[in-house]
Amino acid sequence: MSxxxxxxxxxxLAAAESLGMRLKPLDRKAERALVQVQLDDxxxxxxxxxxxxxxxxxxxxxxxxxxxxxxx
Numbered sequence: 001m002s003x004x005x006x007x008x009x010x011x012x013l014a015a016a017e018s019l020g021m022r023l024k025p026l027d028r029k030a031e032r033a034l035v036q037v038q039l040d041d042x043x044x045x046x047x048x049x050x051x052x053x054x055x056x057x058x059x060x061x062x063x064x065x066x067x068x069x070x071x072x
Contacts, residue, residue: 032069039065 016023026034039062046058 035065035069 013023042058042062042065046055046062049055049058
């Protein structure tokens with residue numbers, strides 16, 4: 001995990017702790033289900049997109065999600 005992600009995770013956990021909240025980590029099954037829902041939503045938006053710049057802004061996260069699900 002990159003340093004920026006580790007820093008962000010530490011900040012989120014610290015903020016939750018200061019609010020008296022306990023964050024439960026997602027299990028792999030729940031995480032994959034959430035990623036799939038988001039991927040399906042972005043893919044549907046992409047199918048309706050005609051503007052190249054807007055399409056590119058949708059394609060990048062779709063590709064990242066697809067690659068990251070292949071490697072995990």
